Amino acid sequence: MPHKSSIIWLQGLTCNGNSHSFLNYAYMPSFAASFDMLYHPLWCGAEDFMSLLRSDETFDFLILEGALSHDERLIQRFNLPFYEILDTLAARAKYIICAGSCASFGGVFRLRDPEKITGALFSGKEKGGYWLERNNVINISGCPVHPRWLVETLLALHNGEKVLLDEFLRPKEVFSYLAHHGCLRNEYFEWKVDSKQLGQKEGCLFYDHGCLGPMSHANCNKILWNDVSSKTRAGSPCLGCTEFDFPRLALYETQKNMSLPQTPFGISKRAYYTLAGVAKSFKIERLEKKLIDEDN
Amino acid sequence: MKITKEIIQRIEGEATLELEWEKEQVSFAKIKFFNYRGIEEILKKRPLLDALALTPKVCGICSHSHAIASVLAIEECFKSAGESLHVNQKAKDIREIALNAEKIQNHIKWYFFTILPELKRVSDPTYKGNAFKEKQWFQAQRAIMDSLKMGAHFTGQWPHGSFVMAGGVTCDPLRSDLISAHGCLDAVIAFCEEHFYGMSLEEFLSFDSALQVMSVPSALSFGIDEMLKHGFDRLGRSFDRFLALGESFMYEGSLKASKTTVLGADVKYVHESLDHTFFADKNSGYTYSKSAMYKKSFCEVGPLSRLMVAKEPLMRDFHRRFKDAALTRVVARAVECAHLLWRTKALLQSIDLKEASLIPPKKEIHGLSGEGVGVIEAPRGSLIHHVVVHQGIIESYDIITPTVWNLGNGDKQNPSTAQKALIGLNSFTKADFVLKSFDVCSVCTTQ
Ligand code: SF4
Ligand code: SF4
Numbered sequence: 001m002p003h004k005s006s007i008i009w010l011q012g013l014t015c016n017g018n019s020h021s022f023l024n025y026a027y028m029p030s031f032a033a034s035f036d037m038l039y040h041p042l043w044c045g046a047e048d049f050m051s052l053l054r055s056d057e058t059f060d061f062l063i064l065e066g067a068l069s070h071d072e073r074l075i076q077r078f079n080l081p082f083y084e085i086l087d088t089l090a091a092r093a094k095y096i097i098c099a100g101s102c103a104s105f106g107g108v109f110r111l112r113d114p115e116k117i118t119g120a121l122f123s124g125k126e127k128g129g130y131w132l133e134r135n136n137v138i139n140i141s142g143c144p145v146h147p148r149w150l151v152e153t154l155l156a157l158h159n160g161e162k163v164l165l166d167e168f169l170r171p172k173e174v175f176s177y178l179a180h181h182g183c184l185r186n187e188y189f190e191w192k193v194d195s196k197q198l199g200q201k202e203g204c205l206f207y208d209h210g211c212l213g214p215m216s217h218a219n220c221n222k223i224l225w226n227d228v229s230s231k232t233r234a235g236s237p238c239l240g241c242t243e244f245d246f247p248r249l250a251l252y253e254t255q256k257n258m259s260l261p262q263t264p265f266g267i268s269k270r271a272y273y274t275l276a277g278v279a280k281s282f283k284i285e286r287l288e289k290k291l292i293d294e295d296n
Numbered sequence: 297m298k299i300t301k302e303i304i305q306r307i308e309g310e311a312t313l314e315l316e317w318e319k320e321q322v323s324f325a326k327i328k329f330f331n332y333r334g335i336e337e338i339l340k341k342r343p344l345l346d347a348l349a350l351t352p353k354v355c356g357i358c359s360h361s362h363a364i365a366s367v368l369a370i371e372e373c374f375k376s377a378g379e380s381l382h383v384n385q386k387a388k389d390i391r392e393i394a395l396n397a398e399k400i401q402n403h404i405k406w407y408f409f410t411i412l413p414e415l416k417r418v419s420d421p422t423y424k425g426n427a428f429k430e431k432q433w434f435q436a437q438r439a440i441m442d443s444l445k446m447g448a449h450f451t452g453q454w455p456h457g458s459f460v461m462a463g464g465v466t467c468d469p470l471r472s473d474l475i476s477a478h479g480c481l482d483a484v485i486a487f488c489e490e491h492f493y494g495m496s497l498e499e500f501l502s503f504d505s506a507l508q509v510m511s512v513p514s515a516l517s518f519g520i521d522e523m524l525k526h527g528f529d530r531l532g533r534s535f536d537r538f539l540a541l542g543e544s545f546m547y548e549g550s551l552k553a554s555k556t557t558v559l560g561a562d563v564k565y566v567h568e569s570l571d572h573t574f575f576a577d578k579n580s581g582y583t584y585s586k587s588a589m590y591k592k593s594f595c596e597v598g599p600l601s602r603l604m605v606a607k608e609p610l611m612r613d614f615h616r617r618f619k620d621a622a623l624t625r626v627v628a629r630a631v632e633c634a635h636l637l638w639r640t641k642a643l644l645q646s647i648d649l650k651e652a653s654l655i656p657p658k659k660e661i662h663g664l665s666g667e668g669v670g671v672i673e674a675p676r677g678s679l680i681h682h683v684v685v686h687q688g689i690i691e692s693y694d695i696i697t698p699t700v701w702n703l704g705n706g707d708k709q710n711p712s713t714a715q716k717a718l719i720g721l722n723s724f725t726k727a728d729f730v731l732k733s734f735d736v737c738s739v740c741t742t743q
Contacts, residue, residue, distance in 0.1 A: 013333050016308055016739050017356025017455045023405075024441050024454070032428045042306060043409050043427035049305070073574075075331040077310060078303055082331075108353045112334040144356065144455055198461050199387075199654025201468045225453030226445040228476065234452025234459050235466035235653070239349050241456075252345040292470075 002034070005060040005158045008052065008089060009040040012082065013075055013109045013117060014066025016042065017144035018100040024226055025147035034158050049078065053088055061154060062093035064120060067102040067109040068130035071116045086130075095157060096120065096137045099150055104139035104168070105129075105244040121169065125244040139169045143241035148223055149174045168244060170217070178265060179238040180213035182221030183230070189214075192280040193287045198235055201291050205237040207261055210252045212240035214264030297323070302724050304731060306410060306425075308357055309738025311703075314582075315718070315727060322727060324711070325718040327703050329738045332574075332584040339693040344370060344661060344685050345462075347693060351681065352456050354695060355740040357405075359455040360398045360447070361674035362695075364391050365681040367460040372668025373685050374462060379659045386651035387464035389643050390450045392545075393477075394459065395672070396640045397447025400484060401440045402675035403599070403633040406735050407492070408436035411626055412515065414729055415522040421725070432491065432515070439487035446480035446640075449473040462661075464654030471649065478644050485637050491515050492630060500634050504609035506617055509627075516630050523623040532622030532730035534717040538601035539590055539701070541566070541680070542673035545639055546606035550671070552595065553604045556612070563671055563680065565591045568696060572705045585738075587704025587712060588696050594712045596620065597677025597701040598735065600628035608635075622717070622733040629735070662688040674698055676735050697740040703731075 009019070019042055025031060038047045038059060064086075072081035090096060098120050101107040105119040106129065118129035121137050131137075140149045153171050156163050164172040180186070188195070188204040195203025205211035213221070216238050220230045231238055239251050254261045263272040298317040303310060314326040335354050339347055351366045352359035371381050409427065416423045426433045444454040450467050451457035459466050485497055493500045494514025503509055510517050523529060538553040541563050552561040567589055574581040587594070595601075600620065603611035611624075611631055618624045670681040677698030684691040704712040711719065714734050721727045 011309070013331055014739065015333075015353050015356040015359075015455075017353070017359065020356045020455050023437060024444060026441065028428075028437050029434050032434075037428055040427065041310060042308065044306075044425060077330075079301065079312060108335070108338065108350060109333045111338045143353070197654065197656050198466045199464050199468055199652060199656075220453075225457075226441075226448035228445055229448050229452045231452045231458060234448075234450065234457065235468055236452055236458045236461075239458065247346070247350060250343045250346065251349045253343065 004034060004036045005154070006036045006038050007061045007063055007154075008038050008059055008093070009063045009065065010086065010089065011041050011077075012064060012066030012068045012086075012103065014100075014102060016065070018065040021144040022099070022147050022150055025151050026227060031151055031155075034155060053085060056092070058092045058094065060094045060158070061097055062089055062095070063097045063099050064103040065099045067106050067117045068120060069117050070130070074116065090134075094136065096134065097150070097153065098137065098139045098141075099145045101141040101143045101241055101246050104141040104170075105246070107143060108247055111247075122244060137169060138163065138165065138171065140174070141168070141170060141242045141244075142218060143239075143246060146220065146223065146225065166217070174219050175217040175242065177217065177219035177222055178214055179216040179218045179220050179230075179232070179242075180264070181219070183213055183232045185232060188287060190279060191282060191284055191287055192276055193284075200235065202287075205232060206254065208254055209237045210250065210254050211237035212243075212248075213238040215262065216240040216242055218242040300724065302728070304728060304736065306414070307732060307736040307738060308355070308740070311731075311736060311738050313727060313731060315724065320722055322718050322721045324708055325715050325727070326572075326582060327585070327705060327714060327731070328583045329585045330583070331738070336693050336695060339690050342690050344373065344664065344683070344688055344690055347681075347683065347690065348460060349458050351695065352458070354697070355737060356455045357402060357737065358398055358674045358676070358679075358740065360394045360451060360457060361672060361679055362681070363458060363460050364395055365670040365672045365674075365679050367462060368670030368672065369668040369681040369683045370462045370670070372670065373664060373666045373683060374657050374659060376666035376668060377659060377664055379657055381463050381657055382655055383464055384651045384653070384655065386648055387653055389647045390465045390467065390469075390653070391460060393640055393643050394447045394451045394457075396636045396643075397443050397454070399675045400633055400636050400640070401443040402735075403629045404436055404443065404484075404488070404492070405440050407519070407626075407630060408432065408515065410732060410735075411519060414732055415519060418526050418725055418729055419522065435487060435491060439484045442480045442483045442487075446477045446484070449477040461654055463656050464652070466654065468653050469649060474644055474647065474649070478641075481637070481640055481644065485641070488633065488637060493634065497634055497637060501638060504613055506610070506614045509610070516627070519626065520623065523626065526726070528622040528729065528733075529618045530621055531721060531726060532625065532717045532733055533619050534596060534713045535594065536620045537593065537595045538604045539595035539597050539678060540602045540605045540673060541678040542671045544602055544606065544673055546602065546608065546635065551605035552590065553601070556604070556615070558605050558607065561590065563669060566680065566696065567592070568694070568700075569704070571707075583705060585704065586700050587706065588700045589704075594704060594706060594710070594716075595701060596713045597698050598625075598628070599632040600625050601677060602673060603628050603632060622730050625733045664688050676737060676740070677701060697737070699734070699737045699740050702734045703736060
């Protein structure tokens with residue numbers, strides 16, 4: 001029998017979206033061959049939670065879903081303050097995996113009370129969340145987490161491989177990409193052709209519709225969602241859900257400075273605007289027309 | 297009087313059931329939800345459209361439902377400010393396909409991941425559950441995935457896709473998307489025919505007698521047999537009062553039914569109660585869940601209600617035999633799932649891709665003031681969003697989710713639907729199953 005890694009899955013303040021996203025993993029039997037889910041709040045009956053909590057055995061992965069809080073008036077599980085459960089289990093876990101932006105940075109729910117509601121090691125961008133420090137935490141942000149980001153990270157660790165992390169403790173294999181990479185609207189972005197209105201295949205959503213694809217670290221448009229699509233492919237702007245500042249205010253609007261949009265990640269403002277001006281001066285007929293031209 | 301407190305596990309989230317016992321029977325029950333996130337508060341002072349992206353975060357299993365309720369509320373805001381938006385049939389169809397995908401996956405997930413293992417546990421308390429262990433679990437998981445993949449051709453992703461916008465939908469699908477989506481749907485249908493119903497979808501949908509369904513070996517008839525064995529054909533009955541406020545292809549308008557009499561309903565008679573919540577009283581409250589009532593009475597919402605107001609023949613027959621027992625409620629999800637599969641197939645075939653996906657409002661959203669209500673039928677029942685907007689900024693946002701209808705907290709004189717269904721039971725095991733027959737969702741209850 002090959003060795004299996006053990007998982008305990010715990011939910012803080014959450015919508016359960018990461019759990020449901022995980023169920024979209026396409027190769028579940030293969031996942032199950034390498035992992036034992038000792039406890040999952042929604043489906044597993046394999047172990048009794050209270051005996052798991054009271055045992056002193058170590059286990060491999062504590063997966064956290066949802067924002068965290070020390071305030072027992074905000075969250076209890078099993079008639080116990082949530083922090084009691086979390087602290088007990090965290091002490092015995094080899095790795096702590098934050099699944100989703102809430103567990104990573106506090107996410108949407110942090111907005112209600114950023115003092116009391118945080119991610120595991122970060123509160124937004126600031127270091128120091130539920131814990132001040134810990135060296136075994138990996139953040140897999142996203143609202144929700146993509147099932148492949150989660151499973152592939154778990155598998156790499158299970159196989160004893162080193163997972164390289166970025167400054168926000170996110171796996172580089174996923175978060176070195178931008179949501180912009182692989183977007184079908186890239187050519188429109190290059191030539192500064194904006195989408196005239198939503199509901200069309202043509203045009204880029206960066207200039208008027210708030211798309212954060214060029215500043216959001218995630219490979220969604222490379223590996224796609226549900227194997228077939230992504231927000232931008234379905235004509236909706238990237239909301240930047242993998243970043244520490246998600247959700248920004250006015251998600252469907254492009255923040256502009258003197259009527260110029262923000263610059264994409266890693267490009268100097270001046271260079272970008274110069275280049276954009278040049279690109280815009282070309283009128284490329286093909287990009288001005290419908291993608292599928294019925295008259296032709 | 298004896299009082300017991302039990303944790304309800306393996307639902308969406310977690311609940312505590314506090315049971316009062318008299319003479320070995322449940323005399324009253326309190327259903328407690330103990331975590332709170334506050335989406336309604338988070339939305340205040342944000343630009344109106346942010347609601348489209350943030351309300352789906354109420355619930356990871358019905359995120360499209362929230363997006364659609366939200367866009368309907370926003371479209372009504374335009375109407376209240378004098379601009380009636382025209383939404384093309386294409387956009388309506390896409391919204392419905394997305395919503396159906398969400399309902400289908402919910403029903404399959406719930407039946408195969410919750411109901412079947414729970415029934416096995418009722419028979420054998422040492423049973424450890426089927427997640428990640430049994431072949432059928434993996435087959436069901438694949439069907440769930442395919443159902444959502446079908447929808448994702450239009451919504452970009454599930455959960456938490458954002459594909460709706462005032463005036464239509466944002467996607468502009470190709471014929472190839474339709475064909476691929478159709479392939480996914482056929483895979484789900486094949487799963488349901490082989491495992492869920494044990495016969496072709498068409499045959500299942502032609503039935504009008506419970507006996508026809510029960511005689512064919514399948515996951516559904518297995519569940520029905522088990523429920524009969526443990527008396528769930530008589531247990532878990534509530535008021536026999538049903539409500540379906542959102543539109544459906546199966547009936548017209550908003551309707552309510554008392555037993556089998558169907559009458560019109562209007563969302564204006566809906567009212568929310570804060571009784572027994574921490575919001576009303578920090579100290580004497582005991583839950584974060586509000587309650588919803590129609591003309592001061594608790595009504596059941598969800599698949600059973602939808603099929604009852606639609607006078608669906610098979611469900612009517614189950615109801616004639618078993619009233620609104622736990623068994624009837626469970627079967628309703630399976631029956632609705634079959635109708636949804638059939639309906640979605642028809643939608644994928646008839647949708648007109650030539651129409652525009654979206655006709656944008658003329659009015660500038662930044663200057664928009666008014667209010668709007670969006671009502672839809674989510675997997676678990678009627679979902680209401682009510683927004684008040686001033687100069688494009690949200691002043692207040694109120695969400696009434698399906699579970700606050702079914703799982704609210706009344707008192708001994710006026711118990712909620714689930715409370716009523718629990719009274720008189722003689723064991724926690726039965727109470728646990730009866731509560732679960734409502735497809736409990738603690739996350740949407742405590743948004
Ligand atoms: S729509 Fe967004 S992700 Fe796509 S090309 Fe434009 S900016 Fe990039
Ligand atoms: S496309 Fe943007 S909003 Fe969507 S998951 Fe990726 S980073 Fe998040």
